Amino acid sequence: MEITSVAFGIPFRHSITDSSSQSTKPFRHSITDSSSQSTKPFSARKSPKLQIQHASDLPSTLTRVGQMLTVKELNTALNHFGNSNKFNNISQLFLWMQENKKVDVYSYSHYIKFMANKLDASTILKLYNNIQDASVKDNVYMKEDGLVPDLVTYSTLIAGCVKVKDGYPKTLELIQELQDNNLRMDDVIYGAVLAVCASNGKWEEAECYFKQMKSEGRSPNVYHYSSLLNAYSACGNFQKADVLIQDMKSEGLVPNQVILTTLLKVYVRGGLFEKSRELVAELESSGYAEDEMPYCVLMDGLAKAGQIHEAKVIFDKMMKKQVRSDGYAHSIMISAFCRAKLFQEAKQLAKDFQTTFNKYDVVIMNSMLCAFCRVGEMDSVMETLRKMDELAISPDYNTFNILIKYFCSKNMYLLAYRTVEDMHSKGYQPTEELCSSLIFHLGQAKAHSEAFSIYNILKYSKRSICKALHEKILHILLAGKLWKDAYVVFKDNATFISGPTTKKFASAFMKSGNINLINDVMKTLHSCGYKIDPDLFEMAVSRYLGQPEKKDLLLHLLQWMPGQGYVVDPSTRNLILKNSHLFGRQLIAEVLSKQRVKLKAQESR
DNA sequence: ATAGGGTTAG
Numbered sequence: 001m002e003i004t005s006v007a008f009g010i011p012f013r014h015s016i017t018d019s020s021s022q023s024t025k026p027f028r029h030s031i032t033d034s035s036s037q038s039t040k041p042f043s044a045r046k047s048p049k050l051q052i053q054h055a056s057d058l059p060s061t062l063t064r065v066g067q068m069l070t071v072k073e074l075n076t077a078l079n080h081f082g083n084s085n086k087f088n089n090i091s092q093l094f095l096w097m098q099e100n101k102k103v104d105v106y107s108y109s110h111y112i113k114f115m116a117n118k119l120d121a122s123t124i125l126k127l128y129n130n131i132q133d134a135s136v137k138d139n140v141y142m143k144e145d146g147l148v149p150d151l152v153t154y155s156t157l158i159a160g161c162v163k164v165k166d167g168y169p170k171t172l173e174l175i176q177e178l179q180d181n182n183l184r185m186d187d188v189i190y191g192a193v194l195a196v197c198a199s200n201g202k203w204e205e206a207e208c209y210f211k212q213m214k215s216e217g218r219s220p221n222v223y224h225y226s227s228l229l230n231a232y233s234a235c236g237n238f239q240k241a242d243v244l245i246q247d248m249k250s251e252g253l254v255p256n257q258v259i260l261t262t263l264l265k266v267y268v269r270g271g272l273f274e275k276s277r278e279l280v281a282e283l284e285s286s287g288y289a290e291d292e293m294p295y296c297v298l299m300d301g302l303a304k305a306g307q308i309h310e311a312k313v314i315f316d317k318m319m320k321k322q323v324r325s326d327g328y329a330h331s332i333m334i335s336a337f338c339r340a341k342l343f344q345e346a347k348q349l350a351k352d353f354q355t356t357f358n359k360y361d362v363v364i365m366n367s368m369l370c371a372f373c374r375v376g377e378m379d380s381v382m383e384t385l386r387k388m389d390e391l392a393i394s395p396d397y398n399t400f401n402i403l404i405k406y407f408c409s410k411n412m413y414l415l416a417y418r419t420v421e422d423m424h425s426k427g428y429q430p431t432e433e434l435c436s437s438l439i440f441h442l443g444q445a446k447a448h449s450e451a452f453s454i455y456n457i458l459k460y461s462k463r464s465i466c467k468a469l470h471e472k473i474l475h476i477l478l479a480g481k482l483w484k485d486a487y488v489v490f491k492d493n494a495t496f497i498s499g500p501t502t503k504k505f506a507s508a509f510m511k512s513g514n515i516n517l518i519n520d521v522m523k524t525l526h527s528c529g530y531k532i533d534p535d536l537f538e539m540a541v542s543r544y545l546g547q548p549e550k551k552d553l554l555l556h557l558l559q560w561m562p563g564q565g566y567v568v569d570p571s572t573r574n575l576i577l578k579n580s581h582l583f584g585r586q587l588i589a590e591v592l593s594k595q596r597v598k599l600k601a602q603e604s605r
Numbered sequence: 606a607t608a609g610g611g612t613t614a615g
Binding site for chain 1: 614
């Protein structure tokens with residue numbers, strides 16, 4: 001009881017606000033839709049293609065005439081919008097084409113070309129995979145029609161790998177592919193590749209590409225140097241960094257703001273705080289410290305090395321100098337205080353952030369939430385959540401994760417469940433490990449249908465989930481007497497269900513499952529190679545005998561059996577005969593004798 | 606078309 005009332009209060013009022021703000025959209029559409037029809041009576045006479053190109057409300061025009069157009073014509077429209085930089089229309093049209101399966105390789109290619117700098121990296125990579133799938137499917141090769149990807153395409157794709165997980169192996173594939181297409185890596189490609197190496201902590205590989213480009217007679221520019229430098233920062237290799245800076249200077253390049261800030265990162269990661277402070281002073285005197293970034297780098301490093309007081313000194317100095325800040329500095333100090341369990345200081349600074357910036361920040365909230373959860377300060381957790389709600393800060397992926405883990409750790413599984421549902425409805429994917437453990441605990445707590453909901457969230461969000469999970473949920477569904485769901489799970493995953501569990505499912509279902517599904521379950525069991533026991537038939541027959549109005553189902557079962565090599569055993573046969581008045585003696589006798597004849601015939605064959 | 610900063614958890 002207490003759990004649900006808490007859950008009701010928290011996650012999250014915005015789900016209501018959000019959906020209401022979304023509900024204004026269709027409204028807006030229907031207005032524009034009707035007005036465009038009434039003010040443009042001639043539109044119906046325009047060709048569908050022109051209607052699309054000149055649509056004032058593209059989505060509704062597409063709904064009206066989109067299906068009349070071929071993929072080729074739609075691609076022309078994409079091009080039309082692309083050439084006039086109508087990005088909104090490109091997106092709307094492409095989305096419609098995807099939803100209506102009216103896309104080919106060229107659609108993807110045009111779309112990527114026009115939207116390259118409007119889309120985030122992972123989206124572009126996904127689209128790129130779609131192209132490859134589509135080109136195999138349509139047997140079209142990109143090389144035709146000038147569609148061969150060029151170096152610009154590849155640099156866009158590789159740059160996209162910087163922020164993406166698995167970006168490094170993906171980059172290797174792309175390098176291979178561009179070489180297969182007879183392209184050679186140029187300066188920009190090398191720049192992007194080095195950036196990927198750096199963001200994946202691969203300094204040796206970065207060095208290797210750096211040397212390789214030099215050996216090809218290319219002179220590294222500041223981008224290359226800064227990425228290699230950044231690659232050294234993860235491991236704090238300041239010796240290599242210093243050598244690199246010397247090399248750079250000897251090539252006649254002057255370290256700029258980015259280079260020096262990155263060098264600072266190396267020193268900080270290497271624990272050279274004295275040298276770092278000197279470098280910050282150098283940045284200040286060069287006018288490179290007007291932004292908070294170098295201070296952030298140093299503060300964060302100090303705090304993570306346990307020197308929280310020194311970090312705060314930098315923070316205060318920065319505030320005194322009125323360095324331009326977007327709030328990162330606050331965020332770093334707040335999370336540092338939280339890590340050190342200095343909650344009063346953290347709260348004070350959070351308050352300060354709120355008054356300085358006149359807003360709140362989800363990252364700061366997450367830091368505090370996480371800290372409160374870690375020390376188990378339930379009241380502060382709830383207070384923080386209330387505050388987020390008050391200030392209309394939408395929880396993000398991390399917020400949900402923090403909360404769910406916290407609720408699980410406190411054995412508040414129903415609350416965790418509600419939070420996962422909320423998370424899912426906001427479009428965030430909980431991890432499989434989290435779901436899997438929650439399913440287990442919900443099962444233990446007899447929250448069977450809740451466990452099944454989590455299973456479904458997982459199943460419909462991922463291509464493949466741990467095979468053992470199907471069997472696990474099957475046990476839970478049986479325990480919860482959710483027969484129909486159990487049947488669906490069994491049917492969809494029969495190959496992953498062990499023999500003993502199959503047996504358990506079969507007899508539990510025959511005993512208590514939905515009578516209308518008994519024959520379906522029998523057939524499913526048989527078709528997945530399970531040898532149906534005579535006891536199971538006896539159980540099914542008993543169920544039918546208990547409900548004479550299901551006569552047709554019994555007859556159907558009896559008729560189906562001999563074809564698959566089954567025959568009722570003598571005791572079941574007697575049971576049926578004893579009750580045959582309920583079904584029509586004549587009919588039952590016929591069916592039973594047919595069973596024997598068919599079986600005999602099969603045996604003699 | 607290529608470069609630099611904060612939050613989870615183990």
